Amino acid sequence: MSTFRAVNPHSxxxxxxxxxxxxxxxxxxxxxxxxxxxxxxxxxxALLSNIATAIESDRASIVEIALQESGLPEARLNGELTRTVxxxxxxxxxxxxxxxxxxxxxxxxxxxxxxxxxxxxxxxxPLGTVAIFAASNFPxxxxxxxGDSVSALAAGCAVVLKAHPSHPGxxxxxxxxxxxxxxxxxQPQEIFSLVEGNDPHITHWxxxxxxxxxxxxxxxxxxxxxxxxxxxKREVPIPxxxxxxxxxxxxxxxxxxxxxxxxxxxxxxxxxxxxxxQFCTKPGLFILPASHAxxxxxxxxxxxxxxxxxxxxxxxxxxxxxxxxxxxxxxxSIKVYSGTNSGNGLAVTPTFFVGDWKTIAxxxxxxxxxxxxxxxxxxxxxxxxxxxxxxxEGQLTATIQGAESDSLKGLISxxxxxxxxxxxxxxxxGVSVTAAMQHGGQWPSSSSHTTSVGTDAIYRFMRPVSYxxxxxxxxxxxxxxxxxxxxxxxxx
Amino acid sequence: MSTFRAVNPHSxxxxxxxxxxxxxxxxxxxxxxxxxxxxxxxxxxALLSNIATAIESDRASIVEIALQESGLPEARLNGELTRTVxxxxxxxxxxxxxxxxxxxxxxxxxxxxxxxxxxxxxxxxPLGTVAIFAASNFPxxxxxxxGDSVSALAAGCAVVLKAHPSHPGxxxxxxxxxxxxxxxxxQPQEIFSLVEGNDPHITHWxxxxxxxxxxxxxxxxxxxxxxxxxxxKREVPIPxxxxxxxxxxxxxxxxxxxxxxxxxxxxxxxxxxxxxxQFCTKPGLFILPASHAxxxxxxxxxxxxxxxxxxxxxxxxxxxxxxxxxxxxxxxSIKVYSGTNSGNGLAVTPTFFVGDWKTIAxxxxxxxxxxxxxxxxxxxxxxxxxxxxxxxEGQLTATIQGAESDSLKGLISxxxxxxxxxxxxxxxxGVSVTAAMQHGGQWPSSSSHTTSVGTDAIYRFMRPVSYxxxxxxxxxxxxxxxxxxxxxxxxx
Numbered sequence: 001m002s003t004f005r006a007v008n009p010h011s012x013x014x015x016x017x018x019x020x021x022x023x024x025x026x027x028x029x030x031x032x033x034x035x036x037x038x039x040x041x042x043x044x045x046a047l048l049s050n051i052a053t054a055i056e057s058d059r060a061s062i063v064e065i066a067l068q069e070s071g072l073p074e075a076r077l078n079g080e081l082t083r084t085v086x087x088x089x090x091x092x093x094x095x096x097x098x099x100x101x102x103x104x105x106x107x108x109x110x111x112x113x114x115x116x117x118x119x120x121x122x123x124x125x126p127l128g129t130v131a132i133f134a135a136s137n138f139p140x141x142x143x144x145x146x147g148d149s150v151s152a153l154a155a156g157c158a159v160v161l162k163a164h165p166s167h168p169g170x171x172x173x174x175x176x177x178x179x180x181x182x183x184x185x186x187q188p189q190e191i192f193s194l195v196e197g198n199d200p201h202i203t204h205w206x207x208x209x210x211x212x213x214x215x216x217x218x219x220x221x222x223x224x225x226x227x228x229x230x231x232x233k234r235e236v237p238i239p240x241x242x243x244x245x246x247x248x249x250x251x252x253x254x255x256x257x258x259x260x261x262x263x264x265x266x267x268x269x270x271x272x273x274x275x276x277x278q279f280c281t282k283p284g285l286f287i288l289p290a291s292h293a294x295x296x297x298x299x300x301x302x303x304x305x306x307x308x309x310x311x312x313x314x315x316x317x318x319x320x321x322x323x324x325x326x327x328x329x330x331x332x333s334i335k336v337y338s339g340t341n342s343g344n345g346l347a348v349t350p351t352f353f354v355g356d357w358k359t360i361a362x363x364x365x366x367x368x369x370x371x372x373x374x375x376x377x378x379x380x381x382x383x384x385x386x387x388x389x390x391x392x393e394g395q396l397t398a399t400i401q402g403a404e405s406d407s408l409k410g411l412i413s414x415x416x417x418x419x420x421x422x423x424x425x426x427x428x429x430g431v432s433v434t435a436a437m438q439h440g441g442q443w444p445s446s447s448s449h450t451t452s453v454g455t456d457a458i459y460r461f462m463r464p465v466s467y468x469x470x471x472x473x474x475x476x477x478x479x480x481x482x483x484x485x486x487x488x489x490x491x492x
Numbered sequence: 493m494s495t496f497r498a499v500n501p502h503s504x505x506x507x508x509x510x511x512x513x514x515x516x517x518x519x520x521x522x523x524x525x526x527x528x529x530x531x532x533x534x535x536x537x538a539l540l541s542n543i544a545t546a547i548e549s550d551r552a553s554i555v556e557i558a559l560q561e562s563g564l565p566e567a568r569l570n571g572e573l574t575r576t577v578x579x580x581x582x583x584x585x586x587x588x589x590x591x592x593x594x595x596x597x598x599x600x601x602x603x604x605x606x607x608x609x610x611x612x613x614x615x616x617x618p619l620g621t622v623a624i625f626a627a628s629n630f631p632x633x634x635x636x637x638x639g640d641s642v643s644a645l646a647a648g649c650a651v652v653l654k655a656h657p658s659h660p661g662x663x664x665x666x667x668x669x670x671x672x673x674x675x676x677x678x679q680p681q682e683i684f685s686l687v688e689g690n691d692p693h694i695t696h697w698x699x700x701x702x703x704x705x706x707x708x709x710x711x712x713x714x715x716x717x718x719x720x721x722x723x724x725k726r727e728v729p730i731p732x733x734x735x736x737x738x739x740x741x742x743x744x745x746x747x748x749x750x751x752x753x754x755x756x757x758x759x760x761x762x763x764x765x766x767x768x769x770q771f772c773t774k775p776g777l778f779i780l781p782a783s784h785a786x787x788x789x790x791x792x793x794x795x796x797x798x799x800x801x802x803x804x805x806x807x808x809x810x811x812x813x814x815x816x817x818x819x820x821x822x823x824x825s826i827k828v829y830s831g832t833n834s835g836n837g838l839a840v841t842p843t844f845f846v847g848d849w850k851t852i853a854x855x856x857x858x859x860x861x862x863x864x865x866x867x868x869x870x871x872x873x874x875x876x877x878x879x880x881x882x883x884x885e886g887q888l889t890a891t892i893q894g895a896e897s898d899s900l901k902g903l904i905s906x907x908x909x910x911x912x913x914x915x916x917x918x919x920x921x922g923v924s925v926t927a928a929m930q931h932g933g934q935w936p937s938s939s940s941h942t943t944s945v946g947t948d949a950i951y952r953f954m955r956p957v958s959y960x961x962x963x964x965x966x967x968x969x970x971x972x973x974x975x976x977x978x979x980x981x982x983x984x
């Protein structure tokens with residue numbers, strides 16, 4: 001029975017209680033006990049609201065342990081808790097309307113154009129018990145009560161959460177708040193359960209359990225791809241909604257630099273270093289116009305030299321970062337710009353790599369995601385931007401920093417074929433939780449066309465079912481003519 | 493350069509011109525030439541309408557060749573052509589509204605609950621060039637201009653159609669009509685192209701081509717699973733929408749038999765024999781109540797003995813049917829009921845298998861889909877229906893034949909977790925093309941939670957893309973504030 005403890009990134013030291021690695025039997029028992037009660041939109045909305053309220057009530061204690069375990073700044077963690085609670089309430093509001101059930105009612109029609117039509121009614125139904133893998137980099141908003149868990153709960157699924165071992169105490173604190181919210185709603189605690197551990201077997205046990213009907217994952221490409229492979233080899237394959245990150249290219253036009261060089265330089269550096277460069281939306285590649293690159297890069301070099309960042313989230317990330325930086329720093333014809341190292345625990349040195357596009361494109365490691373405070377700045381002819389964009393693989397986001405005078409419809413169109421979200425004159429970091437958000441969609445940034453942020457994330461955990469010819473009393477509530485749940489019904 | 497010819501199922505003889513197997517180079521050239529122009533809802537709707545009109549205009553010649561190649565009755569083929577044209581027009585109507593673009597507009601909000609929100613706008617965009625594999629069993633409605641092709645065209649994709657070698661002349665006739673419709677719309681002919689052949693390599697070449705972005709397939713389990721596997725091993729995996737069939741269980745209650753034994757017996761046999769038992773929705777398993785089974789089965793045995801069916805669609809299906817019937821007929825403790833053999837060409841003998849549920853469940857071959865005029869009738873205690881339902885794998889449909897007095901909510905709920913469509917007092921054959929239809933959804937009956945019939949099939953071939961902070965002139969038309977395409981915009 002192996003155990004593990006949390007590590008404080010500021011000191012690099014273990015602290016706090018021992019956590020026990022779940023065994024295969026523990027995982028099976030947890031999944032077999034999971035329960036997904038059939039709830040009305042009102043009751044499900046109340047469940048979510050009560051969970052949000054309980055997390056908000058425990059804000060101080062949650063943020064306190066998250067501070068120790070993540071090394072992230074207090075303001076960031078408070079903001080992340082606010083976002084987490086907001087996210088849950090957003091789903092509570094959606095679910096209350098019943099719009100997510102997607103009800104369509106086609107009444108019997110003896111004169112239907114292709115021949116008599118029976119009464120057919122369709123609604124979305126929850127998939128069952130789903131496994132959600134928490135992310136390390138947002139210990140609140142993409143972890144225990146994060147977007148994946150909450151969208152699955154909102155859909156009506158039971159959630160089995162694989163806790164991230166980087167923040168086990170934070171996970172427990174949020175889990176306890178969730179359980180308080182469930183209890184306050186009079187619902188069974190087995191709606192939401194926890195699997196703890198840093199044993200890689202746990203991933204396999206969860207993905208292979210026959211009662212798991214879908215997987216939500218936010219994390220690295222290799223683990224996401226492993227989950228996709230495991231899920232496809234099951235006797236009954238299941239969908240894997242894996243958000244695996246990307247390099248989030250930013251194309252900068254000469255007109256943009258001419259218009260706002262200083263703000264643009266600072267904004268670019270700040271976005272790349274945000275959260276110590278541990279955002280899945282971190283800009284990992286800037287394409288700069290050769291005509292205006294020199295002065296712009298000199299601004300960046302100077303600004304970066306003044307900056308340090310907080311420690312990385314865990315030893316694995318810090319070690320991978322250091323080894324990537326060592327390797328990339330030794331490539332020929334690539335300049336290295338550095339910030340300063342804050343020195344303690346899992347702290348690292350911000351490091352940017354600069355070169356011409358052709359040299360960069362010849363080193364595939366420079367076009368991979370590297371977690372931590374690093375990015376790549378590639379110098380190219382502006383007339384080559386479209387052909388460069390055509391070589392890029394699937395991305396979470398793609399950004400253009402341009403000016404009113406730029407004609408960029410061709411580039412925008414190419415980027416929209418490669419990215420889930422196209423950003424103009426902003427930075428990709430910062431992902432609003434809203435109906436129109438799309439986070440994911442193109443391989444290898446994600447494993448499906450769905451979004452993991454925003455209210456549409458709920459549809460990953462539901463499937464449509466049609467009912468033909470059923471009497472009113474045998475139909476699910478949302479499909480009744482009397483519409484007892486008062487949900488939107490598209491009737492024809 | 494190998495060739496093949498059509499076979500007339502009535503005679504079993506080859507006839508008509510030689511068709512050439514596409515080479516790998518042919519397949520690549522076709523895919524590389526595919527074009528998916530950016531069209532307004534009005535123009536795309538007109539394209540679909542023009543295709544429908546052209547197919548209707550060529551009705552006589554299309555039905556004439558389909559008669560020879562499929563052996564299906566003329567009334568059925570005329571009905572199928574009507575359905576095909578109706579289906580295309582249904583998509584034309586949907587596309588004209590622009591509702592399929594799913595436009596959501598979240599305007600910038602400095603006071604948004606989780607922090608300032610930028611302007612974010614989302615729409616569904618076509619995936620690109622998709623490969624559609626035509627089915628043998630609906631030479632019109634699920635073939636060249638069938639549900640998969642037409643939903644992909646409606647989505648805005650370019651379609652590369654793998655023709656089914658069972659009906660090559662029918663495919664050409666429909667393809668020519670499609671090209672007339674495209675020409676009448678002033679669109680490029682490369683929106684829709686054809687790959688012909690009976691060489692199994694073609695499947696691999698299509699599935700592995702880097703420009704193919706999705707696959708639509710209606711056919712057998714083994715080929716569907718091969719496509720899923722090929723697609724998952726690509727450098728960039730792509731979605732496979734495979735509809736692979738199922739046994740479509742029908743649970744019959746004692747109250748239903750007491751109420752309408754004769755009509756129910758005839759209806760059950762007719763549904764199993766419809767289209768010579770070559771429907772993906774054929775009821776392949778009836779569960780009959782032990783208390784009322786004897787008299788009911790004797791009705792069925794008598795009725796079946798009077799019936800013959802048309803020849804099977806091709807030699808492969810006829811050979812597989814005959815070998816399955818030989819094998820199943822030799823199982824112990826299973827009764828065999830037979831119809832009559834019409835004698836010529838690819839004609840076969842309708843054959844039903846009858847036994848108690850436990851014996852049937854012990855022979856997995858009896859619970860597999862067998863194309864052709866056969867079904868299985870299992871006798872069970874009515875009190876075991878729920879536990880039997882719990883053992884069933886994923887199905888396209890699940891049916892209950894019951895009476896008002898039955899309390900079957902538990903069984904309905906279990907069936908809704910296993911099937912895409914739950915039918916009450918009807919038969920699963922006959923699938924209406926309508927908004928509320930769900931055809932597919934649970935493995936192994938299909939490879940995703942989507943539907944391949946009805947207007948929602950369009951969403952298989954689109955993905956959402958968000959645009960953040962773009963100026964009006966840089967946004968796609970559907971996202972403009974002025975709404976030049978007049979599409980539904982969900983604004984918040």
